[in-house]
Amino acid sequence: MIEQEITSVPIEEKMKESYLNYSLSVIISRALPDVRDGLKPVHRRILYATKKLGLIPNKPHKKSARIVGEVLGKYHPHGDAAVYDAMVRMAQYFSQRYKLIDGHGNFGSIDGDSAAAMRYTEARLAPLSEELLADIEKETINFVDNFDGSLQEPTVLPSRVPNLLVNGSSGIAVGMSTDIPPHNLKEVISALIQLLEDQDLTIEDLMEYIPGPDFPTGGKIIGNDEIKKAYRTGKGRITLRGKTKIEKRSRNCERIVITEIPYQLNKAKLIEEIANTIKKGKVDNVTNVRDESDQDGLRIVIELKSKANTEIILNRLYKYTSLQTTQRINMLALVDQQPEVMDLKTILQHFLDFRREVVTRRTEFELQKSKDRQHILLGLKEAIDNLDKVISIIRNSQKPSTAKKNLQDKLNVSKKQAAAILDMKLQRLVSLERKKITEELTELKEKIEALNSILNEKEVMDDLIKKELIEIKEEYGDERKTEIITDESKAELDESDLIKNEDIVLSFSYNKYLKRTTDIENIRAGKGDYITDIMTGTTRDDLLFFTNTGQVHILKTHKIPEHHGLSTGDPLSDYLKLPLDEEIVDILILTDETKEKYITIATEEGLIKKTVGKEYETTVSSIKAINLNEEDEVIGAKVTDGQQNLLLGTKGGQTIHFSEDSISDTGRNTKGSKGIDLAENDKVISFNLTANSNYVITATADGRATRTDINAYQIQNRNGKGLKTLTNDSYEVIDIITASKEDKLLFVTEEGQLEEAPVSEITETERVGRMYTQFKLDDDKIKEVIRLPQLNKTE
Template identity: 65%
Template sequence: MKDKNIMPVAIEDKMRNSYLNYSLSVIIDRALPDVRDGLKPVHRRILYATKKLGLLPNKPHKKSARIVGEVLGKYHPHGDSAVYNAMVRMAQDFSQRYQLIDGHGNFGSIDGDSAAAMRYTEARLATISEELLQDIEEETVDFTDNFDGSLQEPTVLPSRVPNLLINGSSGIAVGMSTNIPPHNLVEVIDGLIKLLADNDITIEELMNTIPGPDFPTGGVIVGNDGIKSAYKTGKGKITLRGKSEIEDRGRGRERIVITEIPYQLSKSKLIEEIADTVKKGKIDNISDVRDESDRDGLRIVIDLKKKANPTIILNRLYKYTSLQSNMRINMLALVKQQPKVMNIKKILESFLDFRREVITRRTRYKLNTAKDKEHLLIGLKKATDQLDKVIQIIRSSKSPKDARKNLQRKLEVTKKQSEAILNIRLQKLVSLEIQKLEDDLKEIRATIKHLESILNSSEILNNIVRDELIEIKENYGDKRKTKILADDSKAEIEKEDLIKDKEVVISLSYRNYIKRADSLENVRSGKNDFITHISKGRSLDQILFFTNTGQSYSITAHELPEHHGLSNGDPLTQFLKLPMNEKIVAMIVLTEQVKDNYITIATKDGQVKKTKGEEYESTISSIKAINLNDGDEVVGVKVTTGNNQILLGTKEGYTIHFKEDEINDTGRNTKGSKGINLNNNDKVISFNIVKDDKIVVSLTKEGRGKASPIDDYTLQKRNGKGLQTMSNDKYKLLDILTAHENDKIALVSDSGEIFEKEVNDITSTKRLGSMYTQVKLTDDELIEIHRLPRLSSTTKDND
């Protein structure tokens, strides 16, 4: 029998609702800060619980475990390690610009050392945290039930401090993340005061007061374009660099001393990176690296060899290590329980609105309290004015309850006033105390008048907001720690200090000889060899080598020796160590133009993927270029503009010709989209970008082939079966190339013999025409075919 209490629910509906609820929980209750107090729920609960325990700045520290237990038991039903880690971060002077917890004991280090267990450390509120909690008992903020409904907790703290900006925040929610850098308190408050005085102030004018983030670890922000973008749109990217100086150690030797490092970078990790770059030969002329940090501050010493140029080495450190790194800014916070990306002005406005609300609620609470007191004083005044009558009423009453009722009736006072009269002590009835009563009444009426004026005047309210901000600035303000280099050109490493920046031509041959030359005229190959890849760029550009396994390897152009004239170049193995199972499919110089365009990859199984070129820029020598399925391989890599046409060819003789814009661009570590729908046992053998090519050359391993007009290969939609390129299915194609009439191709046999052939000399037929012998072979078969690069002054980058 069917149970009436069981309701059938579609699993997709249940999953959708459950995931939405989970997402909202993460966004609102865990990962994102509130724009008003700049705190996530866990940090808010830590501060509130610490205050309720009485651990104020003037009281002794207590065990961290005591605080964590209080937070877990009353407000935050999650893991103890999560609460303790959050509290530890609030106590670290290298994590927080203004510490909210005063820690006692081992709370971790800038070396990346973790804090001691919470049973060993002690904590209490930092002085500035009192400003976040001040007036919380005066109905300034809303309270809500805790997780089990047994207690109340604040939904926000009545912070007098613009904590979201001065301490920043970072967190990852579901489908969104926030990364707000810390700022200098003096600058932020000065900005708030300017905004308070002129609501129409521009962000550019605000930046005269708040020039940029201010990190607890100091360092240098290079360039202010990223800051401008973040402050105007809520999103941006800044370049952060460590601070260093050059010291003379005598006898022609110098040292580089790093005294400040980028925010959230581990000192020990940076030292490891420096040592690793020296070991790999990316930086030379360094004799020793050591850590001389002590209680006086951070000090990483890099001893240089005799006559080494410290400026060049320092700039290479910026290039190859985290001594210079990028930081993305995403100023996202909760506004009325909704996540919003805000510019700097909106964040400041939200805080000022909150302060007005807090002060208004505080004033209303004090006004109600003052009116209650005035009410009682009026009753007491009535009693002292008719003292004999009061005594007679009390003496004639049978009980306190009867006395209260008689006082209410005969003196015309309220219940509260009558209770106050009954509770008055005899010593209050002397003449001096009666005069004080009148003075108190006069004083409380003046207070009421003042409080009402605050509620009735926005100008007075704004003055209070300003005065409190000035008080915070005077009590907690300090000097800026992070220097800002306003010239954006300095965000780039001083390339002329590293190596002369000039145009170069990079060539790679079939036998894997690589050469850097200053012009196309100096590009040549050795005997029984030919050039397969040629690209123009600059000496500081990265050279990317894509392999059949989906990896991308890189070296910098200036790392290659420059060759002139008859030189064939150097074996690539001197600069790049490839695993035995990997073969180079393409070489691309990562120029600025390539970064702005796409790098498009095709695979044996027919997948096609395009990714912005800039995503292949990396300080790591090997990165994944595409996510391949088992058994799949990369067959081609090209630079595309987004508006090109693609031609894929298969072993069975199928081709598909489609527009590049049918493929959505994706990140590096993705599979891409299906380019062609393959038959069983078929595979993609060629990947061509059709620019101004007029001919499609089809060749078999037996040396048979033909040249057909590109017009015969009609444009189709991707992921189709495609068109056949030959009528006789007894042949298996080795390659399909697009070309110009005057292009040349090189054919390589399995015995290593190389044949060069002009496209003009290949038999011309229609797409389905017969295949003719193009090169006479004995017992050999062709194993590779290459269209030779066009060696002319019009050669484009990565042609």
């Protein structure tokens, strides 16, 4: 009985060892391409097996099952489906930039249809594949035993084609993956030739010849910064977009036609995706989507409604469907059986180094064959020159072996030469044949010298490599299919790209109804309501709602539906949910013009600050406009241009009129400057711009009001105590407003009464003149006064 020894091994060590072995096997033997020929083992074996079957481009196709069986039985003992799927991809024009297998039959479609079963399809090598296999019989690469040791297979193909970049590669190994996009053959070879001539070229220099990937399905790459990053670091992410054109359907109708789609995108799924996006309302004004693709090319037609905005619809298709996708780049490949992420120049250099190795081995093989042939011919020449002696030696020899030895001894020839002399036919003795031997020797001498120069002179070898590359370029090169748009800004579509840009008019009422229309004549308030704000802008602008707490709530104007005719709009609560402690003090519209001006804010404690409008550009729904002291509140916000005069009014009846240019502009997250020096217990209650105003209106809680000429409030220095506007300090001032004679004011009472009064009917007095009663209120009080826009309709 054989004794058994059991050794205990910690399970974590055994698992680690087994996992590492598995990882290495997947990395080297399955998932990653070799930097030299750009092939994974399965693809290399398919091409080699097809070549061994004699299925070259000028021979008839044979059943795919025959090729798959050859690969499985001799080199690749895995599933037949995996081998066939790999072969199918090598034959698909939409998967490979340059096909390596010439397929005959149904090899699948860009709609995602599977290829027919391998028993139905036929295949052979594509012409380019012969360039990958060229010189394989000349000991240019190493062979190793196959899986069962019965045959030999190549470790790499002696490719003349820079296949790793030209056809790209993708694969997932253990803990790593590769995504190398395809490139244009002419461009890659042009870069290789330049690198052969100048080893000091930078990646930027090489990009003059290789501007970016070139996909078999065409399309557009948007922006080249990520291409540069990927070529410098080996990693990046590019934005890829389908190609479209606009066709006129009738005088007012157009159609969008998609002629190319992003790489590896399923056409049928894209059409389904577009249809679903239309159903969900993300893309509108579309009447029909259909596939008109045929043998002439891809054609997806999107019919649009009359006067639809084609640019907006296209942008929405890019945003919400796979018509625009991102393509990951990770240029990882095997270098000396080790995975390595490489930049563009490194990959090109590895290929050139490999070509030098292949050419060196091929040249050494041809040199040895030439020398062997020369050696034989020299023996034959020696025999012909000593023909009588040779005949005598052969005639006097008892057997061939003796004749061979005697020839070696008496003619001073080698064993191989002696054998060749014995095998020489008598016809070689005629003068013409003797001349051929002499000429062949001369040719061989020249060939040997040429081969030696290739091996001994780097310039000669590089010229030969360059010549062969140019031949490949001229034979198989084609024009670029993928367009590169260098404008990086077009890669990311923001919300404005998805919105039709049109002029709008917005109105806001006292009862907080918001309405959007295109015609100012359509603005009207509901019964018992008044329009308090009218703003003009576009559908790409933002509404800014400033609140007493210093916050600004942002509403995109395009999100407000357009209202027509007698509509009074929708409640603001449909669009904004304000916190209970916040109250709107002013509404501004952020237009392109406003962004170049200032937004100026005033607070109860007399602070005033201005900030460039651009700082209010944001993608969030709420931002801070000012840093407030604990007890302070915002009382107003206005758009200014740096040249305005500002008027602050206080609850104690003080006013200060000063120039805006005395305030320095600051960022949003600041407190601002002192506008008025307040008395104890006083606070600012109004903030006005005095341009285009004739009067200052002062109103009190008990219904009194006066109007005073604006010139009575002379310009002062900021941060002073200001001027009085009341004769009696006991009055409770509610508001101090600037207005013109044509304006109307809305007086609002604590009990909710709304009283409209023309400015012209308010008694005009001196600045500190007597206050006159405007309304008899009994037990009610005025709580606020609003200057109404001059267009104000009620029902």
